[in-house]
Amino acid sequence: MAATGAQKSGWGIANLAVIAWALFPVWWLVSLSFKVPANIATDGGSFWPTQWTLENYRGIFKLGEFVHALVNSIGIAVISTVIAVALATMAAYAIARLRFPGKGLLIGMALLIAMFPQISLVSPLFSIERGLHLFNTWPGLIIPYMTFSLPLGIYVLSAFFREIPWDLEKAAKMDGATPAQAFRQVIAPLAMPGIFTTAILIFIFCWNDFLFSISLTSTTASRTVPAELGFFTGLSSFQTPTGAIAAAAVVITVPIIIFVLFFQRRIVAGLTSGAVKG
Amino acid sequence: MAEIVLDGVTKRYPDGALAVQAVDLTIADGEFIILVGPSGCGKSTTLNMIAGLEDITDGELRIGGDVVNNKAPKDRDIAMVFQSYALYPHMTVRENMGFPLKLAKVDKATIRQKVEEAAEVLELTAHLDRKPSNLSGGQRQRVAMGRAIVRSPKAFLMDEPLSNLDAKLRVQMRTQVSRLQRRLGTTTVYVTHDQTEAMTLGDRVVVMRGGIVQQVGTPKELYDTPRNLFVAGFIGSPSMNFLPATVENDALICALGSIPLDDNHRRALQARSGEGPVIVGLRPEHFEDAALIDSSHPGVTFDGTVEVLESMGSDVFAYFTLEGERATTAELEELARDSGSVDAAAVDQLVTRLDPNTGAREGESLSVWFDPANVQIFDPQNGDNLTAASAQVSTGQHAADTTGRTED
Ligand SMILES: Nc1ncnc2c1ncn2[C@@H]1O[C@H](COP(=O)(O)OP(=O)(O)O)[C@@H](O)[C@H]1O
Ligand SMILES: [Mg+2]
Numbered sequence: 001m002a003a004t005g006a007q008k009s010g011w012g013i014a015n016l017a018v019i020a021w022a023l024f025p026v027w028w029l030v031s032l033s034f035k036v037p038a039n040i041a042t043d044g045g046s047f048w049p050t051q052w053t054l055e056n057y058r059g060i061f062k063l064g065e066f067v068h069a070l071v072n073s074i075g076i077a078v079i080s081t082v083i084a085v086a087l088a089t090m091a092a093y094a095i096a097r098l099r100f101p102g103k104g105l106l107i108g109m110a111l112l113i114a115m116f117p118q119i120s121l122v123s124p125l126f127s128i129e130r131g132l133h134l135f136n137t138w139p140g141l142i143i144p145y146m147t148f149s150l151p152l153g154i155y156v157l158s159a160f161f162r163e164i165p166w167d168l169e170k171a172a173k174m175d176g177a178t179p180a181q182a183f184r185q186v187i188a189p190l191a192m193p194g195i196f197t198t199a200i201l202i203f204i205f206c207w208n209d210f211l212f213s214i215s216l217t218s219t220t221a222s223r224t225v226p227a228e229l230g231f232f233t234g235l236s237s238f239q240t241p242t243g244a245i246a247a248a249a250v251v252i253t254v255p256i257i258i259f260v261l262f263f264q265r266r267i268v269a270g271l272t273s274g275a276v277k278g
Numbered sequence: 279m280a281e282i283v284l285d286g287v288t289k290r291y292p293d294g295a296l297a298v299q300a301v302d303l304t305i306a307d308g309e310f311i312i313l314v315g316p317s318g319c320g321k322s323t324t325l326n327m328i329a330g331l332e333d334i335t336d337g338e339l340r341i342g343g344d345v346v347n348n349k350a351p352k353d354r355d356i357a358m359v360f361q362s363y364a365l366y367p368h369m370t371v372r373e374n375m376g377f378p379l380k381l382a383k384v385d386k387a388t389i390r391q392k393v394e395e396a397a398e399v400l401e402l403t404a405h406l407d408r409k410p411s412n413l414s415g416g417q418r419q420r421v422a423m424g425r426a427i428v429r430s431p432k433a434f435l436m437d438e439p440l441s442n443l444d445a446k447l448r449v450q451m452r453t454q455v456s457r458l459q460r461r462l463g464t465t466t467v468y469v470t471h472d473q474t475e476a477m478t479l480g481d482r483v484v485v486m487r488g489g490i491v492q493q494v495g496t497p498k499e500l501y502d503t504p505r506n507l508f509v510a511g512f513i514g515s516p517s518m519n520f521l522p523a524t525v526e527n528d529a530l531i532c533a534l535g536s537i538p539l540d541d542n543h544r545r546a547l548q549a550r551s552g553e554g555p556v557i558v559g560l561r562p563e564h565f566e567d568a569a570l571i572d573s574s575h576p577g578v579t580f581d582g583t584v585e586v587l588e589s590m591g592s593d594v595f596a597y598f599t600l601e602g603e604r605a606t607t608a609e610l611e612e613l614a615r616d617s618g619s620v621d622a623a624a625v626d627q628l629v630t631r632l633d634p635n636t637g638a639r640e641g642e643s644l645s646v647w648f649d650p651a652n653v654q655i656f657d658p659q660n661g662d663n664l665t666a667a668s669a670q671v672s673t674g675q676h677a678a679d680t681t682g683r684t685e686d
Binding site: 181185 | 331351360367
């Protein structure tokens with residue numbers, strides 16, 4: 001059934017409204033970041049900056065702390081994502097393919113961990129990491145990030161693996177593939193959209209985390225940007241660091257957008273179509 | 279190419295389900311053998327055990343003389359065509375067909391040449407660089423066949439390879455599969471639940487039920503002398519009519535009247551262990567419009583009202599409803615369940631296949647003739663065909679020992 005003109009324009013208006021709703025705060029942030037810091041108190045309410053400036057950006061990159069935090073953020077998020085996706089892929093494959101006792105329990109536990117309120121674990125984690133000398137180190141953040149992103153990753157990926165017809169793997173075996181060849185040449189290429197989706201979700205989770213970063217770090221040795229923002233101070237004690245925070249927020253949003261855009265092209269829906277039936 | 283021997287092969291799934299029980303089967307080199315039976319009878323399991331995709335619980339499997347029970351599929355050198363085709367969606371047709379050769383580390387030029395040869399045979403040359411998602415069902419099916427034939431394996435295994443095609447294409451592909459197999463002369467095990475495919479394709483057919491082999495034989499053997507009720511009901515379309523009957527005064531008394539016994543029947547009835555009622559089986563094609571039969575031709579006739587008349591051009595099917603009970607045994611119930619509602623109703627009904635020149639009219643009475651020599655007698659207790667055990671039933675040599683009788 002073809003949509004009528006009225007229906008189409010109705011949808012168009014609805015879409016625009018939603019996009020405006022979602023993008024307004026983003027625009028506000030961008031606008032703030034380009035305003036002259038001294039004027040933000042007076043200029044703050046206007047939609048466009050009355051006077052455009054890069055002062056905020058220059059300011060934050062002059063701060064050693066921010067650059068440190070940015071390096072920490074990128075390093076910790078990328079390492080956590082790579083390890084978590086690799087582990088989640090293997091675990092999800094096993095869950096989707098194998099019948100073993102306690103499978104249901106395993107999935108249940110994984111979900112339970114994902115649902116567990118993270119705040120309740122902060123104090124014990126703090127003590128444990130102090131004891132293990134992991135406090136304020138990269139692994140000290142990577143480990144909890146993996147713990148909380150793995151269940152989600154396993155869950156999403158096992159759904160993807162379940163979608164891949166098992167017959168394909170049998171066919172690969174019959175064609176003479178070893179299990180490793182079957183996985184690498186047949187299953188993994190088909191699971192790629194799922195792997196990328198999971199990677200995006202996990203990366204965003206790690207990148208945006210504030211709670212663990214603020215609780216398990218004490219210096220810029222491992223503090224990530226979301227936590228570092230809280231430590232921003234103005235150029236003088238009379239100034240609120242609004243412009244600097246806005247600029248930093250814009251800076252840390254950019255990698256996420258690039259990351260998503262880069263991987264989104266790989267998430268081709270319906271990649272498995274044509275495998276089976278006629 | 280190789281001989282495949284199943285020696286007491288049994289499969290018990292981890293959940294305890296006994297899917298295949300002690301199958302003994304010798305598949306000759308180059309033979310085209312069909313595994314047929316209703317859904318869930320263990321055909322795929324048997325095939326997967328030959329392929330190496332399922333472990334063998336008990337028994338021995340030999341391919342070309344070697345015991346392969348513990349060999350991985352890749353070491354058995356057998357190709358398989360799946361019901362779902364199982365084409366690799368991220369590869370082109372060329373890559374799909376070349377995949378087994380690539381894994382076998384065949385050099386690129388040879389792969390190219392072999393794939394193109396196979397594509398030629400299967401009329402896929404024009405589609406070699408397309409992805410499976412851009413192909414029609416029939417083309418996908420042929421790619422699946424192509425992937426199997428490129429590497430000249432010892433045997434082909436096919437699990438309902440045509441069941442996803444529409445009826446017309448299925449018939450077309452059936453012929454092509456048959457031609458391909460003859461041409462390559464490769465041992466082939468073909469699984470189907472469609473008895474027409476089984477009858478037309480195979481050198482020999484294996485009928486299975488509940489994990490147990492019921493009968494192995496050429497299509498003609500299965501048709502003429504089914505060993506039991508199940509095989510009799512499964513082979514032939516429309517299926518054989520089954521009627522409960524009692525033996526009285528040297529005749530079988532059933533809803534069609536009194537059928538005089540011939541020597542063969544007498545021998546069969548004497549040989550059986552028990553007493554009591556039997557089941558009489560008659561194929562639809564063994565009936566004829568009495569008006570078209572030469573009166574000198576001996577036989578039994580009965581009158582009935584034609585309930586439904588279906589003309590197929592070359593044949594006419596006339597359906598009658600019979601009085602009295604219908605024959606019920608576990609086998610017949612399973613057959614009815616398997617074939618769905620249409621044939622389940624046919625258990626009540628008598629189906630006859632008549633000459634197109636018949637004067638039969640729907641709703642009118644018709645005199646129908648049949649030759650008692652074609653009657654097969656089954657033991658309701660165990661389903662055994664008593665007549666098959668004692669002699670071959672064949673048309674033509676019966677006139678001497680039957681007396682023509684007309685029942686009204
Ligand atoms: N993986 C499995 N685990 C347990 N039982 C199974 C499994 N696969 C098949 N079965 C059972 O084994 C029997 C035979 O199945 P199958 O060989 O697939 O039948 P067919 O191919 O003849 O339809 C069925 O009763 C089925 O439920
Ligand atoms: Mg099957």
